[in-house]
Amino acid sequence: MPLVIGIDIGGTSARIGLVDTATAAILAREVVPTGYDSRAETLMPAFRAAVSRVAAEGAAVALGVGMPGLQDSAGRVTEASNLPGLCGVAIDRELARDFGWPSCMENDLNALAFGESRYGNYGVTRLLVVALGTGIGAAAVANGELLRPAGGSLGDPGHIVVDAHGATCRCGARGCLETKVSGWSIGERGGIEKPEVAADAAMWLGMGLATFCVLYEPQAVVLGGKVCAAGGQPFLADVAGQLKSFCQPRFRSVPLYLSRLGDDAGILGAAALAARKWTSADTCPT
Numbered sequence: 120m121p122l123v124i125g126i127d128i129g130g131t132s133a134r135i136g137l138v139d140t141a142t143a144a145i146l147a148r149e150v151v152p153t154g155y156d157s158r159a160e161t162l163m164p165a166f167r168a169a170v171s172r173v174a175a176e177g178a179a180v181a182l183g184v185g186m187p188g189l190q191d192s193a194g195r196v197t198e199a200s201n202l203p204g205l206c207g208v209a210i211d212r213e214l215a216r217d218f219g220w221p222s223c224m225e226n227d228l229n230a231l232a233f234g235e236s237r238y239g240n241y242g243v244t245r246l247l248v249v250a251l252g253t254g255i256g257a258a259a260v261a262n263g264e265l266l267r268p269a270g271g272s273l274g275d276p277g278h279i280v281v282d283a284h285g286a287t288c289r290c291g292a293r294g295c296l297e298t299k300v301s302g303w304s305i306g307e308r309g310g311i312e313k314p315e316v317a318a319d320a321a322m323w324l325g326m327g328l329a330t331f332c333v334l335y336e337p338q339a340v341v342l343g344g345k346v347c348a349a350g351g352q353p354f355l356a357d358v359a360g361q362l363k364s365f366c367q368p369r370f371r372s373v374p375l376y377l378s379r380l381g382d383d384a385g386i387l388g389a390a391a392l393a394a395r396k397w398t399s400a401d402t403c404p405t
């Protein structure tokens with residue numbers, strides 16, 4: 120049972136856990152607040168202290184980080200749009216160095232999807248994970264490997280254009296899926312709790328998923344993120360119905376699930392990626 124430190128860094132907080140990668144049990148955990156104005160000089164010592172505390176609970180052998188954005192060939196963060204203070208920092212290597220662990224860092228959505236695939240028991244070998252938070256993120260795992268058609272990631276499918284008469288998106292394009300269904304666009308209309316807003320969001324998300332299906336050919340789709348969690352099973356059922364109404368017949372049987380790992384998916388995925396890379400005891404079953 121290799122114990123690995125998993126770290127899920129987000130725009131408002133970083134979750135740090137000591138993970139038994141054989142069972143997905145999180146044996147100790149810490150949360151460190153983050154923010155757009157956070158500086159590396161403040162965050163890195165706070166991360167280091169939190170890692171020390173969870174590491175005191177068991178003999179960890181590696182460290183994995185999930186972090187928004189991409190990284191360069193030297194492992195330094197690039198394009199961390201919601202945490203610019205961490206740009207240029209090789210987060211995993213700096214945190215692991217003090218402890219003598221090997222480490223790895225992965226895009227946060229990739230880590231989340233890997234966690235869902237590894238521990239979510241969805242029973243498929245091609246899994247698409249769509250996270251509906253402030254924006255729309257997506258990542259996919261096929262046969263135990265992350266799909267990386269756009270360099271390091273699945274790309275940015277929240278910005279597929281779905282409405283010729285749509286509004287200008289925050290990304291600068293017009294009529295993007297995110298202008299119809301995202302935390303910010305739903306929030307502008309009163310929130311997912313309003314039935315007519317939820318119905319409209321489900322229609323657009325179902326349409327978007329129909330496109331994602333022809334692009335990625337998933338055998339199952341997992342919906343995560345705070346908007347889907349707030350919408351719950353009724354929203355999930357609406358989205359599933361809309362997907363069936365839009366998609367090619369061959370995708371009508373693709374099941375939709377709410378995330379089974381919830382907020383822990385990122386920690387578990389980051390730890391699982393490090394375990395797979397650096398320990399021989401953990402192998403991915405799919």
Ligand SMILES: [Zn+2]
Pocket residue numbers: 277278288289290291292293295296297
């Ligand atoms: Zn856009």
